[in-house]
Amino acid sequence: MKKNLRNITFLSLLFFSFTTLAQTPVSGIRGTIKSDDGTILSFATIFVKQTGTGVAANAEGQYEITGTPRQYDLVFQHLGYKTVVRTVMVEAGKFITLDVSLTPQEFMLKEVVVGGDGEDPAYTIMRKAIAKANYHRNQLDNYAARVYMKGAGKLKDYPWLAKRQLQKAGVEKGRVYISESVSEIKFTRPNKFEEKVISIRSDGKDGNTSPNQFINASFYEPVIAEIVSPLSPKAFSYYKFEYIGSYTDRDYTVSKIKIIPRSKGDNVIDGVISIVEDWWSIHSLDIHTQKLGIDVNMKSVYAPIEEKAWLPVSHQFKIDGKVFGFEFEFKYLATISDYKIKLNPALYVEPKKMEVIDEKIEKQVAKTIQQKNASQPKSKTSPDQSKLQERLASGEEITRKELKSLMKEYEKEEQKKQKEPEVMYETTFKIDSGAYKKDSTYWNALRPIPLTQEEVKGYQKSDSMAVIERKKEVGDTVKTSKHKGFQITDLILGDSYKVGKHSNFKIHFPMPGFNTVEGWNFVYKVSFGTIRQDSAKTRITITPAFRYAFAREVGSGYLRINIRNKKHQFVADGGRYIKQYNGDQPILPIVNDFTTLFMEKNLMKIYERRYIDLKYTRRISDYVSVSVDGSWSQRHELQNNTNWKLIDWKNVDGYTQNRPVNEELGNTGFPDHEAFVGHANVTLRPWLKFKKRNDRRQEIENSSxxxxxxxxxxxxxxxxxxxxxxxxxxxRHQFKVGVRGTFDYLLRAGTFLTREQMYFMDYKHFLGNKTPFSTSDPVGSFRLLDYYQYSTDADGAYFAGSAHYQFRKFLATRFPFIRMMGIRENVFVNYLATPASKNYTELGYSINGILRIFRLEAAASFLDGKFLDYGFRIGIATNIVVNFND
Structure with missing residues (x-):
C-alpha cells in the first residue's frame, strides 16, 4: 500500500520474467484444497506448527510442502471456512498426497453484555483490541522469518497512442508477467526492520525494488502507509463497527467484525477484521481500500507462533485499476515461514491471564478494580521492573484505560533508553550478491506455491525473450541498433551524454521567449557535472549560459559553478544578465511570454546587472542550517524596446512601461549604480523526526x-x-487536524533597521500574481496581489501571513466517488500589512487533484474589509519550483 502503490503497480507490471516447470521434490506433502461442494479454494493457507511456517495454495487450490522425514501437524485455513487440522507422517523419499475439504464457517451470535444505549457488541470487542494494540507492538523483543513472494500482473488495456512505446519495451497486452523472491526478514523492537533478499527471479529491469516492503507494516500501528488502522486509538473517529458473529477456530474463540468507514475515500479501509478473544489480537483480515482510483484488496491470515504470539503467515493482494487509459491487474501472494521469536520479558504474560475490562460496558467490575487499586499502597518498583510489569504479573483483571495508560508510560520510559529517540523507524534492505544466480532446480525445490498453467506459460515466454536479449548483449546478429551518440540535431533539441564513469554533459533545449524589453530572445545553455551515487561525495556542476535579445541587439550570459555534498554547498555565479526586481522571481518567463503575446500584458519587470554572486550553505546539524551570500553588481535600468503584438486587443491600452508601480515610491526608476548586498539566513527545525534506511537518516516531512x-x-x-x-x-508548519483535514501556514514579519540609501529592487517584495496561472507555492503566495504595489522599505514592521486548510470532506468531496478520485478541497486566507496595504486580505477556495495534476482556485481580495477584486487561477497540484536564471 502506501502512497507508493501506483509505483509498485506499474513496476510490478514491467518487473517479472522467469523460466521453469516444477519438478518433484524428494519428500513432502502435496494436495488440493476444496470446499465440501467441490469448489476450488484459491490461496488457502496451510500453517505447519512444528516449523512455524505458513504456506499458501495457488489459484488452482494446489499446495506443496517439502520437509525432512518426521511428523507434521498441518492447519488448513481459508477465510469463511472452518479450520481443519491434519497430522501427517512424512517418510524419506516419499511424497504424500493429502487433499482437504473445508466446510463453510458457522457463526453464532453469543450472548454479549450490551449497554443501555443499545450499542453494537462490536464496539466493546474493538475497544479491548485497541487497548491491547500497544501491548502487541511491544510483545516481542525480536523475530526472524523467511518470506516467499510471488507476483503476477498483466496490462489489460492501454491507449492506442502508447502502443508503439510499450511494444519497444516488450510489454504485451494480456500477457502475464511473473516474479518470485525469497527474503530473510528480522524485526527488532521498537522500530528496526531488516530485509535481505537472497533470491530473485526477474528480468533485471528493477533490481533495486523490494516487493516485500509491505511486510514492515503492522495493523497494530495507528497508521499503515497513510491508512488509518482499525486498531488505531483514533479508529472510532474514522470507522463504525458491526458485530457479524463468533466462531471457534481450534481452541480459540474468534469474533468477526465488519469495518465501515464513516467517510469513504483514501486513507481508510472497509472489510472485515477477525479478533481472537481473550488474546485480543488479530486472527485475520479481509479488507479493501482505494488510492487515487486504484483498488487494493488484501487478505491476511495470522497464526499463534509457539502459542505465544499471533503473527501473519500469509498475505494476498489484488491491485487493479485504470489510470490515464492504462488498465492493469496485479496479484501477489506472500508466505512467511521459519518464525523464530523472542518475547519481551518485561511484558510477557500468558494470553488468557490478562483479562481486559471495558469500563463502558463492564462498569461495576471496572469500579471494583479502580477501588482496589486506590486502596492498595503504592509499590516500590525495583530498578529493573516497571509498574506495567508488576501489574501484568499479578494476573488480575485490568481495565483498558489502565492498560493504555501503563503502556504509554512504558513506551515513554523505553524511548528514554534509546540511542536515537528521534528516529521513528529504521529499515535495512540488501540484495545478496548471488540473488539473481539461482537456477531452476533451486526454485523448484524451494517454491511453496505451485505455478498455475498460466504462470508456466508466462515463464516460457519470458525465457524466449531473455535468450534474445542475451544475444543482443554479446553482439549477436539479432542486435539491430546501438546508442546513437552525438547528433547535429542535438544542438537544437538538446540531449545529455555520459562522459566517463562519474560525469555527464548536457545540452539544454534553447527555449525561445518574448518580452517587451528584449523582444524575442533565446537562452542557450550547457552543463558539465560529476555524478555521485553517494550523497556524501562532492559533486561539481559547471553551467555556462548565453542569452541574445533581438530587440536590444545585445548578448549576455553567465557562468555558474556549483560545488556540493551532504553538508556543504558553494555556488559562484557571475556575468551580465537580466533579473526581476523581486529576487524571488514571482512570474515565470514562460508565463510572461503567454500573457504578453496572448493577453497584451507585460507583467514581468526586469533590469540588467553585471554581477558576481557568492553563496555558501552549511548544514550544521540535522536541526540547524545556515547560509551566507554576498552579491556585488552594477545595476542598469531597462526600457521597453518593442511594441510588437501577436494579438492587438482593442479594449487593452497596450503595454505598460518596464517600471514597477508602487504605493510608497512614486518613481521606481533609478540611475546606474553599484551595490554590495550581504545576506545571512538561519533555519531551525528543533523537533525534527527521522526514518533510517540502510543507515542513512531521512527527514520525516512536517515533523517539526x-x-x-x-x-x-x-x-x-x-x-x-x-x-x-x-x-x-x-x-512554517503543516499538521493534521484530527480526522478532518490538514492545516498549513506560513508567517513572516520584519522591519528595516536602517535605510540610508536604497533602490527599488532593495525593497521588501511579496509574491503577487496577476496571471491566470498559479505557479508559486500555494502557501505563502498571493493570488490577486499586484507584484510591486505594496513593496515596502518601512522602518515600521511589515507582516505577511498565509493559512491553508485542506478538507477531507467539504462540498464536492461529500460525494464518495469524487474523494475516490483523489480530489481535495481547500480554503485559504492571505494577509498583508504594510504602511500602504490597508490590511490587504485574500479569501479563496480551491479544488486540488483535478485529473490528478491540476488545481483550480477562486479568490476574492479586500482592502480594510471592503471588496476589491476577484479572480480564478489554474495551478499544478504538485508545486513547480523554477529558477529564472536556469
Whole structure:
C-alpha cells in the first residue's frame, strides 16, 4: 500500500520474467484444497506448527510442502471456512498426497453484555483490541522469518497512442508477467526492520525494488502507509463497527467484525477484521481500500507462533485499476515461514491471564478494580521492573484505560533508553550478491506455491525473450541498433551524454521567449557535472549560459559553478544578465511570454546587472542550517524596446512601461549604480523526526515547525551605493487536524533597521500574481496581489501571513466517488500589512487533484474589509519550483 502503490503497480507490471516447470521434490506433502461442494479454494493457507511456517495454495487450490522425514501437524485455513487440522507422517523419499475439504464457517451470535444505549457488541470487542494494540507492538523483543513472494500482473488495456512505446519495451497486452523472491526478514523492537533478499527471479529491469516492503507494516500501528488502522486509538473517529458473529477456530474463540468507514475515500479501509478473544489480537483480515482510483484488496491470515504470539503467515493482494487509459491487474501472494521469536520479558504474560475490562460496558467490575487499586499502597518498583510489569504479573483483571495508560508510560520510559529517540523507524534492505544466480532446480525445490498453467506459460515466454536479449548483449546478429551518440540535431533539441564513469554533459533545449524589453530572445545553455551515487561525495556542476535579445541587439550570459555534498554547498555565479526586481522571481518567463503575446500584458519587470554572486550553505546539524551570500553588481535600468503584438486587443491600452508601480515610491526608476548586498539566513527545525534506511537518516516531512531568521544588509563598501539593514523572522508548519483535514501556514514579519540609501529592487517584495496561472507555492503566495504595489522599505514592521486548510470532506468531496478520485478541497486566507496595504486580505477556495495534476482556485481580495477584486487561477497540484536564471 502506501502512497507508493501506483509505483509498485506499474513496476510490478514491467518487473517479472522467469523460466521453469516444477519438478518433484524428494519428500513432502502435496494436495488440493476444496470446499465440501467441490469448489476450488484459491490461496488457502496451510500453517505447519512444528516449523512455524505458513504456506499458501495457488489459484488452482494446489499446495506443496517439502520437509525432512518426521511428523507434521498441518492447519488448513481459508477465510469463511472452518479450520481443519491434519497430522501427517512424512517418510524419506516419499511424497504424500493429502487433499482437504473445508466446510463453510458457522457463526453464532453469543450472548454479549450490551449497554443501555443499545450499542453494537462490536464496539466493546474493538475497544479491548485497541487497548491491547500497544501491548502487541511491544510483545516481542525480536523475530526472524523467511518470506516467499510471488507476483503476477498483466496490462489489460492501454491507449492506442502508447502502443508503439510499450511494444519497444516488450510489454504485451494480456500477457502475464511473473516474479518470485525469497527474503530473510528480522524485526527488532521498537522500530528496526531488516530485509535481505537472497533470491530473485526477474528480468533485471528493477533490481533495486523490494516487493516485500509491505511486510514492515503492522495493523497494530495507528497508521499503515497513510491508512488509518482499525486498531488505531483514533479508529472510532474514522470507522463504525458491526458485530457479524463468533466462531471457534481450534481452541480459540474468534469474533468477526465488519469495518465501515464513516467517510469513504483514501486513507481508510472497509472489510472485515477477525479478533481472537481473550488474546485480543488479530486472527485475520479481509479488507479493501482505494488510492487515487486504484483498488487494493488484501487478505491476511495470522497464526499463534509457539502459542505465544499471533503473527501473519500469509498475505494476498489484488491491485487493479485504470489510470490515464492504462488498465492493469496485479496479484501477489506472500508466505512467511521459519518464525523464530523472542518475547519481551518485561511484558510477557500468558494470553488468557490478562483479562481486559471495558469500563463502558463492564462498569461495576471496572469500579471494583479502580477501588482496589486506590486502596492498595503504592509499590516500590525495583530498578529493573516497571509498574506495567508488576501489574501484568499479578494476573488480575485490568481495565483498558489502565492498560493504555501503563503502556504509554512504558513506551515513554523505553524511548528514554534509546540511542536515537528521534528516529521513528529504521529499515535495512540488501540484495545478496548471488540473488539473481539461482537456477531452476533451486526454485523448484524451494517454491511453496505451485505455478498455475498460466504462470508456466508466462515463464516460457519470458525465457524466449531473455535468450534474445542475451544475444543482443554479446553482439549477436539479432542486435539491430546501438546508442546513437552525438547528433547535429542535438544542438537544437538538446540531449545529455555520459562522459566517463562519474560525469555527464548536457545540452539544454534553447527555449525561445518574448518580452517587451528584449523582444524575442533565446537562452542557450550547457552543463558539465560529476555524478555521485553517494550523497556524501562532492559533486561539481559547471553551467555556462548565453542569452541574445533581438530587440536590444545585445548578448549576455553567465557562468555558474556549483560545488556540493551532504553538508556543504558553494555556488559562484557571475556575468551580465537580466533579473526581476523581486529576487524571488514571482512570474515565470514562460508565463510572461503567454500573457504578453496572448493577453497584451507585460507583467514581468526586469533590469540588467553585471554581477558576481557568492553563496555558501552549511548544514550544521540535522536541526540547524545556515547560509551566507554576498552579491556585488552594477545595476542598469531597462526600457521597453518593442511594441510588437501577436494579438492587438482593442479594449487593452497596450503595454505598460518596464517600471514597477508602487504605493510608497512614486518613481521606481533609478540611475546606474553599484551595490554590495550581504545576506545571512538561519533555519531551525528543533523537533525534527527521522526514518533510517540502510543507515542513512531521512527527514520525516512536517515533523517539526521550521523557524527562519533572515538578515540582509546593503554595505557601503567596494564602491557600493546602497546602505540599509533589514531583519525578518518566519515560521512554517503543516499538521493534521484530527480526522478532518490538514492545516498549513506560513508567517513572516520584519522591519528595516536602517535605510540610508536604497533602490527599488532593495525593497521588501511579496509574491503577487496577476496571471491566470498559479505557479508559486500555494502557501505563502498571493493570488490577486499586484507584484510591486505594496513593496515596502518601512522602518515600521511589515507582516505577511498565509493559512491553508485542506478538507477531507467539504462540498464536492461529500460525494464518495469524487474523494475516490483523489480530489481535495481547500480554503485559504492571505494577509498583508504594510504602511500602504490597508490590511490587504485574500479569501479563496480551491479544488486540488483535478485529473490528478491540476488545481483550480477562486479568490476574492479586500482592502480594510471592503471588496476589491476577484479572480480564478489554474495551478499544478504538485508545486513547480523554477529558477529564472536556469
Amino acid at each position: 515547525p521550521t523557524f527562519m531568521i533572515d538578515y540582509r544588509s546593503g554595505i557601503p563598501a567596494l564602491g557600493g551605493d546602497v546602505d540599509f539593514k533589514q531583519v525578518e523572522l518566519g515560521i
